Amino acid sequence: MRNGRFFTLVGGIFGLIGLLLLCVGVALAVSTASFLASAERTDGTVVALTERTTTTRSSDGHTRSSTSWYPTVEFTVNGSRYSFQSSTGGNPPSYEKGEGVPVAYDPDDPSDARISSFWSAFLAPLIVGGLGVVFTPIGAILFVKGRRIARLRAWLWKQGRQVWAEIDHVGRDLSVQVNNRHPYVVHATWQDERTGRTYTAVSDHLHDDPGPRLRGRTRVRVLYDAADPDRNLVDLDTSPSPS
Structure with missing residues (x-):
């Protein structure tokens, strides 16, 4: 599961920019309309x-x-x-x-x-306000998504079912770039004893190679929702107890 903080942060930034652009667009439109109303x-x-x-x-x-x-x-x-x-x-x-x-x-x-033609007078307010109309809902959607992910992660940490999953891939996520670099991810799989289905959990995006952090471990702890195992998170810091 991806970390919800990223979506919350980006959503907040987009939302604030969108609201600012909306306010600027409205202010420009009001100012232009006022000028035209009194102009010769x-x-x-x-x-x-x-x-x-x-x-x-x-x-x-x-x-x-x-x-x-x-x-x-x-x-x-x-x-x-x-x-x-x-x-x-x-x-x-x-x-x-x-x-x-x-x-x-x-x-x-x-x-x-x-x-004094409509498009010449109101094009700038329309462009600025239009960008605000686009940015604001995108920001709201990302912010809400981030908060939902954060709540789910908190629930999984407290009440999620634990399983030790086998690490089957450690490498870069080539589908994403952060600061012009592909982040690392860890993939781990386990089989649900009740259904026999195999599930895969993907870690948060990692800036550094997680190899030293794993210290040669072949398994990682995964916390998942028993009602929907696809809702899960990977805990890279907990080591299995010695048998």
Whole structure:
């Protein structure tokens, strides 16, 4: 059985990030709606497209680049000319140079302006809030799973049935990477005397080779739920009593 602390920790982090993103998304949406409600409207013209390239490095070490084009819009209020660069870019570009666009501006400070189309105004709140909508339930699910695993482990330590299982594999779990390394696991099997079925228990992920910890032992203690032996945990620290 995997250690529930990992799921609890990751779930908590995801949940907190999700709630933060939701709050930021809502705040951005409210701020934008408030600005548009009090803003004056006019027509502007896209006078330039600025290219921005961002580079990110993924967990597998590969570098990825993405490019977006941000429009610069020019407009006139009371004979004075103003310009601003939109905070929202696109790939492909959402606008063309020379294209006319609706502009919303603060009548007390026309330099505070933005494109007043729905997507240009609300794209950032939608993206941030959408990420929050995704992160929050994922975090909640992982957190609840971690707590359930922790409760089951505590129950198994207190009330689980004990069996000495034969170690049949010690090695790395190639399906998982932690800090770019495959953790070690111990597999142990035993046969249920009541049903004759063979069960396999898998230890927690281990950072170091468990060989020295096992000290040549061929069996490990497994604690399991008699009603469902697949619910089990491996105890690597308890040695069998001398016969």
